[in-house]
Amino acid sequence: MKPNLSTRYLGLQLANPVVPGASPLTGNLDEVRRLEDAGASAIVMHSLFEEQLDRDVGAEFAHMRRFEDVFSEAANFFPSAADYALGPEEYLGQLRRIKDAVAIPVIGSLNGTRAGRWVDYASLIEQAGADALELNLYHLATDATVPGTDVRDMILEIVREVKRAVRIPVSVKLAPFFSSFSNVGSLLEGAGADGLVMFNRFYQPDIDVETLEVVPRLELSTPDELRLRLRWLAILFGQVRISMAATGGVHDSHDVVKALLAGATVVQVVSCLLKKGPDHLTALIDGLRYWMEEHEYESVSQMRGALSLANCPDPAAFERANYLKTLQLWKT
Numbered sequence: 001m002k003p004n005l006s007t008r009y010l011g012l013q014l015a016n017p018v019v020p021g022a023s024p025l026t027g028n029l030d031e032v033r034r035l036e037d038a039g040a041s042a043i044v045m046h047s048l049f050e051e052q053l054d055r056d057v058g059a060e061f062a063h064m065r066r067f068e069d070v071f072s073e074a075a076n077f078f079p080s081a082a083d084y085a086l087g088p089e090e091y092l093g094q095l096r097r098i099k100d101a102v103a104i105p106v107i108g109s110l111n112g113t114r115a116g117r118w119v120d121y122a123s124l125i126e127q128a129g130a131d132a133l134e135l136n137l138y139h140l141a142t143d144a145t146v147p148g149t150d151v152r153d154m155i156l157e158i159v160r161e162v163k164r165a166v167r168i169p170v171s172v173k174l175a176p177f178f179s180s181f182s183n184v185g186s187l188l189e190g191a192g193a194d195g196l197v198m199f200n201r202f203y204q205p206d207i208d209v210e211t212l213e214v215v216p217r218l219e220l221s222t223p224d225e226l227r228l229r230l231r232w233l234a235i236l237f238g239q240v241r242i243s244m245a246a247t248g249g250v251h252d253s254h255d256v257v258k259a260l261l262a263g264a265t266v267v268q269v270v271s272c273l274l275k276k277g278p279d280h281l282t283a284l285i286d287g288l289r290y291w292m293e294e295h296e297y298e299s300v301s302q303m304r305g306a307l308s309l310a311n312c313p314d315p316a317a318f319e320r321a322n323y324l325k326t327l328q329l330w331k332t
Ligand SMILES: Cc1cc2nc3c(=O)[nH]c(=O)nc-3n(C[C@H](O)[C@H](O)[C@H](O)COP(=O)(O)O)c2cc1C
Pocket: 021, 022, 023, 024, 045, 046, 047, 048, 073, 074, 077, 109, 111, 136, 173, 199, 200, 201, 220, 221, 222, 247, 248, 249, 250, 268, 269, 270, 271, 272
């Protein structure tokens, strides 16, 4: 019997757990159709940014635009000055066109950090036909006077505000850098979030020692980055009941398997598709099916969380005890 790959993410019934994440790939209708043909079970659109909506180009955004110089694909994604003025309308238009072009669910993406007018776009994204909304709360807390609890409370307030404004499911994409990430996950569930998307990658700047400039660097992910996601998926599984998506470091079908065993409901993929093209989705899905057959799993829901903190035979592997054990593995 063929294994059942379907999964329920944000209340949406998806044919399989592999979803192209927010990226320039969804900026083009032909690419979106190719993603659907290759097996994408849903797609997340690239983001509409707070800075585009509040017409207040802060230092952070000006910095992000410089990615255009270092990574050509980013040119589609970080709007040029001309696109910037048209941003929101174009975004909603593109969302409507994508909805018309494909049958799979389309998840809109709104990216910001402070409460403000941009949050109103959640309902415009809903009206444009999005099946769900991913809120990317990409925040870099640089002000030494702002305590972590304020950052956490601001995120919770944005989620509550958006949930009041829309009926579609809302997921929250965020960073792992909280003193107690598990608590933040649980508070987000309490605030009404329908899913957690783990994690944002922070695009770290570098220093050019010749020109003495701080230079932006946008590098695609490596599979090593998945491990941070695996740990937190495993820890949160059983502690929150909402959907969880892994984003960051899923490159091959074994990475998909690992994320599901840790507790993910779906994986989102970007870097591997930018490197290998949309057809790589088919390899990920076929590889997952093959692995399930080999290991006699009948369904994704049976796999989900089988190696989470709550279910794995050695829970200490995810906890502090693992720290000492791992360090002792090093042999000189
Ligand atoms: C060129 C590029 C553009 C991206 N654009 C967005 C975006 O608009 N919104 C967003 O939330 N994430 C964006 N991301 C982040 C991805 O959605 C994803 O979380 C990240 O790349 C990690 O997944 P990966 O390891 O599969 O690449 C972008 C990533 C890349 C490489």
